[in-house]
């Protein structure tokens with residue numbers, strides 16, 4: 001049984017290896033009881049706390065509510081804050097009823113529990129939804145907030161969920177922060193009493209902080225120890241808070257950011273919050289990542305393409321920047337095809353008066369100075385060369401110097417009597433407006449109808465500022481950031497339905513808008529504008545904690561010093577996800593083209609292992625001079641390991657590489673090692689590897705011996 005109700009007062013959710021439980025506590029309030037490794041006996045589930053001994057330790061402080069609201073003596077962060085029609089601001093959410101059923105997700109029936117909570121006086125109901133993904137060891141939670149009366153209710157805070165880690169331990173929090181060209185930095189800190197908040201207020205997921213967390217007891221490793229983790233499926237403003245409770249637990253709240261947010265909850269028009277995906281594993285950070293990777297590959301990435309291998313792409317950006325034209329793109333395409341590229345993507349610069357970043361965004365017609373006969377001659381050439389054609393767009397933006405802005409200055413976000421802040425000389429269109437939503441859909445739809453385009457790179461290069469939306473009544477204006485993202489998702493789902501064969505890539509100055517939300521509409525992500533192959537090891541490692549290698553696009557470029565980075569190093573760094581080339585192939589020598597061709601051929605051979613196998617982080621670049629990542633097929637019979645050495649001293653730089661994910665009882669052949677070795681030895685003492693020099697790399701093939 002994956003969902004059980006015990007004596008009509010406790011509800012227990014089981015995945016293969018985990019258990020999550022809550023029950024009725026004091027005053028019929030839903031109280032969190034347990035989230036941890038799977039329990040075999042229901043008697044192991046803690047009882048809800050029923051008595052509180054001191055007046056300063058009241059019920060709201062001490063009981064860990066499943067969905068705390070602002071009421072009574074709740075002084076901590078809560079999920080729901082409301083202003084009621086009579087001026088009251090106290091919301092009581094009593095348990096009312098529940099239902100257990102199924103929800104069909106990609107032809108699989110997943111068990112679903114819904115708990116219904118109601119205010120005893122006001123017409124406010126909250127449904128807490130729980131979906132159990134048994135084999136992935138994950139649970140999805142979201143909430144639905146319903147106004148069942150006839151008067152408007154103003155919500156000032158509406159999180160998706162609250163949950164807790166077991167009482168009685170100190171906890172370490174792992175988060176991801178970063179910046180433009182420096183995404184996905186891992187941070188760890190022991191949580192001390194008080195509150196730690198991570199969030200985005202930028203209108204998108206952001207480069208700076210990521211809607212993912214992991215908690216452990218301070219000693220979990222890559223392949224051992226309990227790790228609790230969660231990720232929010234949302235591409236707009238989000239918030240996560242981690243707060244010590246008086247019982248020395250951590251209360252975790254996740255959901256829409258309450259910053260500059262008020263939701264005018266209309267009768268019979270529920271607010272459905274984004275989902276949070278939760279998991280716990282006893283096999284360390286690596287298993288936490290693999291659980292999320294499997295889930296993402298099977299149930300998040302758009303279905304038509306989720307099981308297909310991603311194509312090796314060429315992207316023109318770093319080669320020609322805005323200076324694209326038929327001649328230089330044709331020449332790049334010829335070179336790309338000759339080395340084995342499968343998809344040629346023309347980046348920024350092909351439209352309007354887009355000669356620099358100062359003009360043209362919004363004018364999505366082909367620039368005829370650069371392409372006198374339109375895009376067809378280039379697309380036909382690319383197709384003749386055996387490649388698909390892809391195109392860059394940034395549909396949610398406009399340059400003030402554009403025909404679109406001159407025609408529709410009212411389409412951008414703005415407050416009365418205020419200048420609008422520009423960044424990269426551009427402004428944000430307000431996608432919450434129905435006419436803007438239509439424009440964006442039709443613009444991309446028309447391009448896809450008109451040309452043989454098989455791939456769209458969808459960019460977003462300015463955070464939202466001055467988010468004024470004067471068209472709607474004041475009580476709805478601060479909903480804008482949520483409507484914006486809901487409309488974006490609608491556009492993507494309509495485009496995907498009308499153009500099922502087109503592959504989409506999400507991009508926002510690199511990794512500014514990547515999350516489980518956008519990745520359920522886009523197939524892959526451009527994760528950073530930083531293409532230095534050494535820096536990339538860190539960025540890619542951080543990304544891999546959450547998202548699968550198939551969704552991670554990595555280009556071989558000219559960035560960084562050629563004296564430091566060989567083409568081999570550049571390729572190995574980029575082969576760890578979906579391989580792309582961004583180097584200026586027009587400047588490559590015959591010898592370089594030959595080397596590139598050899599690596600692309602190799603990548604094609606091992607691509608199924610990387611894109612569809614399981615990933616094991618053997619050595620972190622954060623830990624020292626050496627880093628290594630292993631990819632194995634699920635049968636554990638075949639795999640590859642990428643090794644990177646930053647620098648060495650003394651001759652004969654030998655080190656032990658400890659493998660993971662092998663069958664202990666099988667023997668393996670590792671390329672470059674003459675002796676065959678057992679899985680057990682390789683996973684305990686490991687194998688001795690020699691690697692000398694500076695910025696050196698190696699690719700090992702791992703094969704089980706029959």
Ligand code: GLA
Nearest residue numbers: 317347348507508509510529
């Ligand atoms: C962003 C992207 C780049 C490129 C440029 C084009 O910065 O991340 O890859 O597409 O925009 O202007």
